[in-house]
Amino acid sequence: MNDEPEGGLAERRLDEHLELLRAAPPSPGTALVPRVVRKARWQSYVRAPLRVAGMIGFAFVHGLAALFGGGKSR
């Protein structure tokens, strides 16, 4: 896997040990893909309305702050 002999004997020995992990990689369950796709689909449905609601809320708070902030300055 490594394309150059790196380090000394200890590093080469370490690389041999790491082969144990390379030989038995962890693998995801079959549920991962459908779960991610389902959540992505759901999030894409609610994302746009939430963004609009957020912008409205921000504008409202910003308006109130300007109103009261302006009153104080006078």
Added chain:
Amino acid sequence: MLVKRARNGDMRAFEELVDRHRAVVFRVAARVVGPHDADDVSQDALLRAYHRLHSFRGEGSFRAWLLRIVHNTALNQLARRLPEPVGGSDDIERSAPPPEPGREPASRLERRERAERLELKLGGLRPEHRAVLVLRDLEGMAYDEIALITASPLGSVKGRLHRARRELIEILRNNTYDWELPHE
């Protein structure tokens, strides 16, 4: 192009992208954060990727772009955790699950036990060191791809990898199990 289609809202294209990269995403997540959080980190990273598809400019590979998100998600997850005992401690040693008894040949059983011990020791590395070692020594990625994934200069990647290997060697040397790592 799948990414373009997914970016335009084609869920089948996104599903195909996820399916194509799920194995490497999960492997990297599992090796960096450990098996218990790997599923959550993989899912979180894939969903983040979905919402950020518009930011993929195609300058590097999609895999590198995606793994950058996985890498960041995994490191954030580790940062949120409470401090853990560092590798080489007996606590980690004791937390290794016992091998299942059965008809498994002794050599295979021993190999599996060694792999489990090594996995635990890998968890004792500093997260940024662990990530680079996983990407290079376990996934066999090129240095320039690792530089993209970790958003680090090439020289830093090489330096970090060297320090990661030395750190792991030291952890293994201080272990009760003899890993036969000679002092030079």
